[in-house]
Amino acid sequence: MAFDERAFFTEKPETRPARYQCPRCRRPADYSIRWVRRVKRDRPPAGGDETDRARFAKLRDYLLRVDDEVVCPACGKKFEIPSQHSLLFTDQLEGLPDADELEREIAAASGQPAPAPEAKPALPPRFTRKSTGWK
Numbered sequence: 001m002a003f004d005e006r007a008f009f010t011e012k013p014e015t016r017p018a019r020y021q022c023p024r025c026r027r028p029a030d031y032s033i034r035w036v037r038r039v040k041r042d043r044p045p046a047g048g049d050e051t052d053r054a055r056f057a058k059l060r061d062y063l064l065r066v067d068d069e070v071v072c073p074a075c076g077k078k079f080e081i082p083s084q085h086s087l088l089f090t091d092q093l094e095g096l097p098d099a100d101e102l103e104r105e106i107a108a109a110s111g112q113p114a115p116a117p118e119a120k121p122a123l124p125p126r127f128t129r130k131s132t133g134w135k
């Protein structure tokens with residue numbers, strides 16, 4: 001990302017346990033992997049423009065992996081941590097809110113009205129009466 005993340009996030013290093021299998025000896029081992037936790041600031045950067053504020057509204061806290069490689073304790077092979085595990089959104093760790101809720105939060109944070117739930121036109125009574133012959 002091209003923008004300055006430090007204006008949007010505070011950073012805190014942390015260590016998380018992980019288990020990886022060595023590609024050479026196939027033995028799994030537990031590793032302590034260093035990450036940086038980026039926590040969204042309370043407000044967008046001062047002096048930011050509309051784009052900054054919109055961008056800020058969509059940001060989520062996340063963890064960025066610092067370590068790229070580990071060394072197998074069994075055979076000494078240095079190998080790369082699978083790269084698809086290099087970024088984790090914090091809400092993936094702590095239970096995702098449902099998508100609709102997330103949309104509303106984003107809308108609220110950006111000052112836009114939330115999309116209204118689809119309004120159902122009121123039906124005349126003949127349609128709402130309990131039906132008996134419908135399959």
Ligand SMILES: [Zn+2]
Pocket residue numbers: 022023024025026027072073074075076077
């Ligand atoms: Zn190994």
